[in-house]
Amino acid sequence: MLAKDIIQRVREIQVRTGRPVADVLAGEYISVFKGRGVEFDEVRPYVPGDDIRTIDWKVTARTGEPYVKRYVEERQLTLMLMADVSRSQNFGSGARSKREAAAELCALLAFSAIRNDDKVGLTLFHGGIEQYIPARKGQKHALRVVREVLAHGLDSKAEGAAEWRSRWLPRFSSWRRPRGPSDSTDIGRAMEFLLSVMVRKTICFVVSDFFDEGYEQALRAANRKHDVIAVLVTDPREFEIPPIGLVALRDAESGRTRLYDTGSSAFRRQVKRAAEQRLGDLERRLGRSGIDFIHIDASESVVEPLVRFFRMRERRTRRR
Numbered sequence: 001m002l003a004k005d006i007i008q009r010v011r012e013i014q015v016r017t018g019r020p021v022a023d024v025l026a027g028e029y030i031s032v033f034k035g036r037g038v039e040f041d042e043v044r045p046y047v048p049g050d051d052i053r054t055i056d057w058k059v060t061a062r063t064g065e066p067y068v069k070r071y072v073e074e075r076q077l078t079l080m081l082m083a084d085v086s087r088s089q090n091f092g093s094g095a096r097s098k099r100e101a102a103a104e105l106c107a108l109l110a111f112s113a114i115r116n117d118d119k120v121g122l123t124l125f126h127g128g129i130e131q132y133i134p135a136r137k138g139q140k141h142a143l144r145v146v147r148e149v150l151a152h153g154l155d156s157k158a159e160g161a162a163e164w165r166s167r168w169l170p171r172f173s174s175w176r177r178p179r180g181p182s183d184s185t186d187i188g189r190a191m192e193f194l195l196s197v198m199v200r201k202t203i204c205f206v207v208s209d210f211f212d213e214g215y216e217q218a219l220r221a222a223n224r225k226h227d228v229i230a231v232l233v234t235d236p237r238e239f240e241i242p243p244i245g246l247v248a249l250r251d252a253e254s255g256r257t258r259l260y261d262t263g264s265s266a267f268r269r270q271v272k273r274a275a276e277q278r279l280g281d282l283e284r285r286l287g288r289s290g291i292d293f294i295h296i297d298a299s300e301s302v303v304e305p306l307v308r309f310f311r312m313r314e315r316r317t318r319r320r
Helices: 003-032 057-063 098-115 139-151 161-168 187-197 216-225 265-288 303-319
Strands: 037-045 067-074 078-084 119-125 129-136 203-208 227-234 246-250 257-261 292-297
Touching: 003 098, 003 303, 057 067, 078 098, 078 129, 078 139, 078 187, 098 119, 098 139, 098 203, 098 227, 098 292, 098 303, 119 139, 119 187, 129 139, 129 187, 187 203, 187 216, 216 227, 216 265, 227 265, 265 292, 292 303
Parallel strands: 078 119, 078 203, 203 227, 227 292
Antiparallel strands: 037 067, 119 129, 246 257
C-alpha cells in the first residue's frame, strides 16, 4: 500500500464513520464514559457562606486560620487505543483485512472521543511495542491515529515514527525489538507498557485477534487501574473454510506451513468447532476477570457491535 493509497483509505474511513459518529456513537459514548466527576484542586481561606464540610482541618490547625478544600469538575477522559499489528492482523478474505477493520473501529472511537473533547492516544504492538503516540485532542490527531494503524510496517514511513524513536525508545528499549516472521502477539507486554506510561485512569480498548496465551493476569492488573475493553477482530474464513482441496496454509506469526485437505468435511467441522470454542472461551475468561468484550467481524459493520456494547454498559451502569 503506497502513501497515496493510505491517505485514500483514511479519507474513506473518515467519510464512512462520520455519519455514525454524529448520529449514534457520539451520544452513546458520552452516556457511557463519564468523567471522574470532581477532583481536588487547592485549599483557600474560608469565607462566610462556604460549606463547613469542605474545611481542611489539618491546614486549619497548622495555620490557625480556617481553610477549605476547593474542588473542580473533571469531565475530560483519556482514551488509549492498543492496536495489535502482528502479521495475522493483515489477513482478510473479503473486502478488508482484520487490520483495516481495526482501523475503522479505532476511527469510530477516536472521533467519538474528540467530539466529547477527550484525549486520544495510540499504542501499536505485536511481540513488542512498535509505536506509542501520546494522547492528545483534535481531529487532525485522530486522523493520524487512524493512519498509523493502517500504515504501520509498510515501506512508506509513517509520519511521527522518528519522534517515537527519539522520545520513547531510550526509555522503553527493553520493550522494542526488530520485527521478524517469528514475532507473535504479546498482549501481556502491551499491558505492562500501558501501566508504565499512563498514570491517570484511562479507557483502554485492546484491539487484537488474541492469538496469544497467558495474558489474562496482565489484563486483570491493567483493568484494576484502568477501564480495559477487549475487542476481538476475526475473519469469516477463520470459522468457515471452503472445500477447495489440498491447501498449504502458513501461520502468519510463526511462519510455519502445513498442508490441509479442505475437501474433508470432518476437517472443516473441526476448524469451525475450534474457532467457535476459542471465541466462547475467550469471552468467558474475560468476563470472569471483569473485562468487557466486543467481537468484530472484519466482513461486517463495526458500528453495530460498538453500539450494542455502549448500550450494554449504559444498562449496567443504571442498575448499580
